[in-house]
Amino acid sequence: MKLIITVVLLMVIRGFCSGDAQDSLSFVIAKGKVGELIFMGENIDSALNNLAKTYKVIRSGMPEGEGRNARYPVYHIQDGKGLLCTLERGWAESTSTRIVRFTTSRTEFITTKGIRPGMTYGELKDKYRISNINYSGEQLIYVIVSGFEGAFSIEVPDNVTLETRDYAVKIPYEAIIKEIIVILYE
Secondary structure, three states: OHHHHHHHHHHHHHHHHOOOHHHHOOEEEEOOEEOOOEEOOOEHHHHHHHHOOOOEEEEOOOOOOOOOOOOOOEEEEEEOOEEEEEEEEOOOHHHOOEEEEEEEOOOOEEEOOOOOOOOEHHHHHHHOOEEEEEEOOOOEEEEEEOOOOEEEEEEOOOOOOOOOOOHHHOOOOOOEEEEEEEEOOO
């Protein structure tokens, strides 16, 4: 009996001490909070310093898009599995020191209504009321829903032809959620 208890205890200790323990966590996204990782609007430098204690933080090039102030890079947060999420600071003077955008494609992140990357557009529609759909060209669509401070990027299959005039009605139920994007709205 002592041998069994010892073996179980060693297995538990080994599991907690392994570098992979953090990777099995889930992060619930709720009202501007992403698990215990970050709070939208918090000081980005403080958040990055705290994240650097557990994760690898990489400062990268400029955010995609036009019209953004070139002084503000994107920060990639990585764990043992690769890219965990990206963070961006604000572009306006009032938000330049704060986190205003969080993006992830990892399935460990889940909304309070149970939506995570890898699920389908149909599952998203079943849980949230669609407020707006934006077509960015190619096969990506951004869906904004009521009751969530952000958007979901949806990857439409290649066999579906999207056009500016009717893309919203052509999104198939089985199209995959590629990313969750949390945005600080002020």
